[in-house]
Amino acid sequence: GFIPLKKGSISHQDFQGGCAKTEEEEGQSTEEDTQLYHGLGVCKWFNVRMGFGFLSMSTQESKPLEAPIDVFVHQSKLHMEGFRSLKEGEAVEFAFKKSSKGLECVWVTGPGGAHCVGSERRPKGKSTQKRRSKGDRCYNCGGLDHHAKECKLPPQPKKCHFCQSVMHMVASCPIKAQQSSSGSQVKTSSLKGQEEQQSHPPAHTETTD
Secondary structure: OHHHHHHHHHHHHHHHHHHHHHHHHHHHHHHHHHOOEEEEEEEEEEEOOOOEEEEEEEEEOOEEEEEEEEEEEEHHHEOOOOOOOOOOOOEEEEEEEEEOOEEEEEEEEOHHHOOOOOOOOOOOOOHHHHOOOOOOOOOOOOOOOOOHHHOOOOOOOOOOOOOOOOOOOHHHOHHHHHHHHHHHHHHHHHHHHHHHHHHHHHHHHHHHO
C-alpha cells in the first residue's frame, strides 16, 4: 500500500512546482509590459484633428533597425508647449512600451530632449478662409487683416461692436437697446391706437347723444 502514496506525493510536488513556475512566468510578463524602451526616428504621420499618429522608429536602444517599426503616439505624450502635434518627417526621440495595441509612446521629445516642432496645421481647417471674410476682424483695433492676438498695437480699450463706443460693451449698448425696444414699441403702440380708434368713436358718440 506504499506505492500509491509515493505517487501521490510526487504528483503533489510536481503540482506545486507547476504553480510556482506559472507565477514566475506571470511575474516576468508583467515586468515586460511596464519596461520602457528608447527609440529614435521620425514622425510617419499625425492626424491633428484626432490627436494621434505613428512614429517610424529607425533606432531602438541605440541599435539601428533593418526596417523601420511603427510606434503609436498620442498628443498627450508630446513634450512641447501650446497646441501639441507632430509634423510629418520631424525627427523625434522617444520612450515607448509594449502594449496590447503594439508599441506605444510614453514620452516624445525632439532630438536631445528638445521640444517637438509640431505641425502648422490646426484642427479647424476653415480658419484660413475665415480670416478673409468681412466679419472677421481684430477685436483690439478693428483691423480686418489680422486677429487680436496678432495685433501690433498695445491693448486698446474694448469697443462696443454695435456703435463702436469705448464707454460700454454691446450687451449694454443704449443705442442698440433703444433701436430694438423702440422698434417693437412703435409697432405695438400704433396697432393699439388703430384698434382703439375703430372701436371707441361709435360707442363714444352714442353716449353723448
